[in-house]
Amino acid sequence: MPAIEFRHLSKSFGAVAALSDVSCAIEQGEAHAIVGENGAGKSTLLKILAGSLQPDRGELRLDGAPAALRGPREAMAHGIAFVHQEMLAFPNLSVAANIFAGRELTGRLGVLRDREMRERARTLLARLHVPVDPDTLVERLPVAWRQLLQVARALAMECRTLALDEPTTSLTDAESSHLFAVLDDLRQSGVTLIYVSHRLPEVFRLCDRITVLRDGRSVCTLPRRGVSHDDVVKAMVGRDVPARAAAARSGTAGLTRLRIDRLTRRPCFEDISLHAAAGEIVGLFGLVGAGRSELLETIVGLHAADRGTIEIEGGRRRFASPRDAARSGVALVPEDRQRQGLFFNLSLAANLAVPGAEARRAVLVGRQERRDAEGLLARWRIKAPSPDALPGALSGGNQQKVVLAKWLALEPRVLLLDEPTKGVDVGAKYDIHAIVRELAARGAACVVSSSDLPEVLAMADRILVMRAGRLAGEILAAGAGEEQVMRLAATEPGAAA
């Protein structure tokens, strides 16, 4: 009888199916990996196990009995503990208080048994080899130790199952090894581990069996023995590669418009060198957290680089702000249109006018603004009721096209795009790809950063792969396969060769 069993789980958010008919059984005492690309449904599955989401259909069974968990407290009562990807710590409380938060040892009437908690915290920290005093405030701890605190929390509640969601995202290699040593210990003592990750070496290092999710469906469960990285990668990405429209384009590259050399901003990215010529589309692929957004943001001056150089058309530049960059013809279309791309309180016309007016220090003229907006909406085939409409009235895809259009109005010579088709429908995706290609054909240099592999393969002339803040390799798009790119993005440097 499996300790935990997901049976035919389905969960939708609006029209988007996050999980459809996912089944998976986890035995008591095993280390079970759940892998998949971004958006494959891993996090949704964990949230159902944590009780913070309820499935639409299907059921969760614990020790063979159906269980509907309605919150973290109930999950804990079943001995399930979590190590979350985000740093869920209380910076204002001591290490001991963090370990016992929500489950304090108390005497009568809820008096805290502080001394006992401190002593138990000391023992737990020693077991995890974390040399920290239980009285230290957590805000003074390095990030890795905060992550280990979550493990200490789980140990303190004597959990039978520990579920970890991408726990090594913000850890260095040494810190990760430390975590794995701890997890090995736990498994020896009979704790069931559920390990969610898209980092295959970690999965192979730790786990007995691997369940692959793809597009919200469970593809297969493989035993670690007898399968290779490639088998798993194939299962993760295994879908038809869309026809490569990019391949039809002429390969003639012109003047180098953007060149960066050994650009570094610790701890986000290090020693990144790349160049993009007029008419070229360079793909920047990597998993979430690889440092792509930070790289693009640093180029346009949102962050300061530690070292390295940026050249625009041969001249060395260091932009102070995106406005500064826009004046030199460098534009960034940001990742998050809700937070970074649009003013939801302003009309489309006002939204479209902002970068241009800012860059030229122009006075806004209402009628001119409206006429320009009408032109842009028509030109980029944006479906909007009128230039006076608010962005909220548009579909996600059309909103994204507005974000693009407002920068295209400046005729940028270097266009940086961060996840340009995140959360848009297939039709809008196609339109956005066409817009970028058109721009490149007119002589702009484009850098498209994406965690959507088919998109990068379809659009880019060359693909640069980033892993954990460094360049892992460069591939000419013509002839590149999904597996080849994924292997670069998800494996250790040694294993890639």
Place this chain on the structure above:
Amino acid sequence: MSRLRTMRELSTLAILAIEIAFFTWYLWPGPGRPHPFLNAANLLLILKYSSIYGIAAIGAAIVIIAGGIDLAPGAVIALAGVVSGGLFVSAHWSLGASVAAGLASGLACGGLTAVLVVPARLPPFIATLGVMGIARGAAFILTEGRFFDVSGALPPGWHVAGLPLDWTAPVLMAALALIFQILMTRFEWGRAVFAVGGNEMAARFSGVSVGLVQASVYTIAGVLSAVSGVALAVVQGQGKADLAMGYELDIIASAVVGGASLSGGRGSVVGAVLGTLIFGVLRNALPQIPGATFYDRLIVGLVVIVIVVMDQVLMRKGDRV
């Protein structure tokens, strides 16, 4: 951690001591005349008036530590004062019943805030702004502008539990501060308040009943404000709808000066009470300095800023160690 917190309270105490030393020196009288500031009657006066702020500041500090804000204390003080004063003087209720009714009005205000913030999910600033208007409005409607002279209606020589009347509010403040300090530092509930204010998401994931904790802090703050109001009416004999105008900002300032962070998760009940004493001394001593009459609000404002800036500079230094 308890060591750190104690240190923060000691520094507030040190500021208070420096302040008292300064005014003692500055207002030192000519030979043969009594000291205008440092005398028993004046110090009792400071304590007596500060305790109205101080009792409410205990609740304000707890709300701020939980990551919220409460703008209602001034209005709730006035409402509780006129409810108990009016019932006692005009309706001839017994003293006990009048006090209970005054406290109940605070409980109602705090409970209303809790409902608005927790199930209705209003931002605390808006919810308590609304409750402030409701409480102040109710006080005006109930009194129709009348003034209740509670001290005149009390039997001559009346006092609480053997205390001289003037000492009642300060002793009440000290006792409540001690009780809530212990609740906040030694009990599960207090730890949960700090956890919710420090990281609400993490508190939820840790199985803390975030809603219950938030509801409890606003309810407690309402009741404590009402205790202030009842003390104002019964002990100091005043019941009037336009009393305690603007107290909420002084009370919040006291909590902040006493170490509370408006981003939540930090602060202390005792610190907030010491903060009200710092302001109480300022309000008492500044008017005694010739020519300073028109400067006292300005100086109070500057003191808030200086103390909080100092605090942050010291914290940043501490981080680097």
